[in-house]
Amino acid sequence: MxxxxxxxxxxxxxxxxxxxxxxxxxxxxxxxxxxxxxxxxxxxxxxxxxxxxxxxxxxxxxxxxxxxxxxxxxxxxxxxxxxxxxxxxxxxxAHYFYDCPSEKLKLVGVTGTNGKTTVATLLYKLFSALGYSCGLISTVENKIQQTVIPASLTTPDAISLNALLHKMVNENCTHAFMECSSIAIHQHRITGLNFTGALFTNITLDHLDYHKTFEAYLKAKKSFFDNLPETAFAISNKDDKRGEVMLQNTKAKKYYYSLKTSADFKGKILDDSLTGLQMQINNTDVHFRLIGEFNAYNLLAVYGAAVCLHEEPTKVLTTLSGLTGAEGRFDYIISNKNVIGIVDYAHTPDALENVLTTLKKLKKDYQNIITVVGCGGDRDKTKRPLMAQAACDYSNKAIFTSDNPRTENPMDILADMEKGLTTAAKKKYIVIPDRRNAIEQAVKLANEGDIILIAGKGHEKYQEINGVKHPFDDKEVLNHFFNL
Structure with missing residues (x-):
């Protein structure tokens, strides 16, 4: 006391x-x-x-x-x-009540619109595999070593967060990796924490229902780096047009990663297929189990953080090559009829486009892409038509359905998605409000070898309707209709 x-x-x-x-x-x-x-x-x-x-x-x-x-x-x-x-x-x-726990760990924070969960999870898995006792704070789950603690927010409130870090210290964790959402940063949930390092993935439209303007959203992310101490490291994506801006006022030591230009952590994609990524990272060739250009960036960020934490580069790459990503992030299922199902959390236009462009680039000519997608209620309405357009642009068929409608009428959300679609897009989609029925229809439409993307909810095990969370798991539903 x-x-x-x-x-x-x-x-x-x-x-x-x-x-x-x-x-x-x-x-x-x-x-x-x-x-x-x-x-x-x-x-x-x-x-x-x-x-x-x-x-x-x-x-x-x-x-x-x-x-x-x-x-x-x-x-x-x-x-x-x-x-x-x-x-x-x-x-x-909370920081002082719980005996300044972040000062007793190597704490690394990850912020950005997309990739936070994958990067934080990969860091947790990597350092655990390297023999350290680690903690994870993420959208999918919180973990203290191998003990899972369910997560309800991307970043917990300040009191819960410090209590969790305190418990990690008591359980002899040496490292902790956490997602830092823009809302959490703005609401001071991470204020007072002592970060060893921070990572920036990318920034696109998101959370404008909260921040109101993109500039305010950007400012919230940037303030994370502005407040880092001189003892910390800051790693940013040089290929993102705001990657260098993000670090311009930080006192931390700056590092950059890139696929397109010179950087401290330079990557090159040698081959990208549905079986994995072949990359060259700082002149070393390595194969990863993750796929897609967006994951190439995630892997570079993780590699950079590990090197900044003084791990041996070759050992890092060797260990990283055997790891899988986070639950609900490009989760891969194959039916007994050889239909490929992918469950992904992509819930922003940019994230959806990244996943779909990757699939389009990797698929064979005979394979069709069928995308099931919706948009969350009580959230930024401006991204709804953009999500819908992206689904139509990069899919052979799109099914618009309900996501987490929360307190909104699902039909109103679907109507927002349909606004402004191009003439070509209007020929590619159908509307099935019930998410379970939408997934079932996607499976019925798929021929052998086709790819079904179920986007938007990823790891979530519920569907929120009028304040009630009803059990619903995209992967479980897809498995059911795949007869697995």
Whole structure:
């Protein structure tokens, strides 16, 4: 148990009412989880404002209230602290409450629109195979060594995140690899963490429902690198047009990877097929089990990080060559009729185009591509017609269906997808709102050797409809209709 005064470092305190020489049993941002002598931090969320639950938190035993706005009527014996930013306060308090766990690990963060999960997962698998005890924080799952902890967010809230890192330290982990989403960066969930290194994959349209403008989205990603210490390394994709901009203000040591120009970590694709990638990396030839140009970039990023972490390059490449990617990222299934099924998380226009252009380039002339795709509800609407157009442009047949409609009417989402399609595209798609029926129809349409891409949900084991998560697994459904 910590004293409040010992976990308030680096926080801009505007007002303090009561004693800071009091014990803190737990940190909470959810009033329902408050216990006796907790510190309740009131955070203004996108949907719920924690300030409305201050009284409820006190009734449950909170002895400390940290908020941007304090109530007029204060309860005797409760310490109230007014701060400039509750998100930031939660991050710093959690950092110190859990004994600064990120300072006891080699922590590497990965940000970018696409590739975060694959890069973080490959780093975890690579360093585990090299003999280290590792932790993973990703969209698919969190892991402490081999123990799986289900993930609900790409990047957990600051308190959960520091608690997880603390547990990794206690379990003797030496390395931790984590995804850093733009929303998490903007909401200070990673503020106060000590990063050994950071990676940038790429940036395209995403999360504009939250950030509102692409410039704000870019700024959020860039701030991750702007705040790195001099002791850290920063690795960026030189082939992305904003790859160098991302690192222009960082104090960390800069490195770049590229397939197209000179770089610290230079790659060249020698052969790309449905059985894997043959690449040359810094003049060494190596075969990987992953496929596609987008994975060539992911592999370069992972290789670069390993070298920056002082691992022997040849050993890194040898170990990396035997690894598979993350669940729901180009997951490969072959039916007993030799139809190829691929389940992928691609949920942005750029990610979908990357997967489809790779398939189009690798397939034989007789093979058709059938794409099943939808768009999430209550999210950026501008990408819906772009996703639909990409599916039609690079597929022989597209089936538009429901993704996670959340609180939106699925038919409205599908109507948005159909807006602005070219005349050629309109001849290539059909609409089947029920996702299970859409996958079944794709299997019925496929001939021997054809490729079915089920895009958008990847590793997810549910479909969210009107606030309820119904069990649904694209891979399981595809296996069923493949009679596997």
């Amino acid at each position: 910590k004293l409040l005064q010992d976990i308030l470092y680096k926080i801009k305190l505007l007002e303090v009412h009561g004693s800071t020489n009091v014990p803190v049993a737990a940190l909470c941002i959810d009033s329902r989880k408050v216990e006796k002598n907790s510190a309740f931090i009131a955070i203004k969320g996108t949907v719920v404002d924690g300030h409305t639950f201050i009284a409820a938190a006190i009734n449950k035993g909170a002895a400390i209230i940290v908020a941007e706005e304090l109530p007029e009527n204060k309860v005797e014996g409760v310490t109230y602290i007014k701060v400039a930013n509750s998100h930031e306060a939660a991050a710093y308090m």
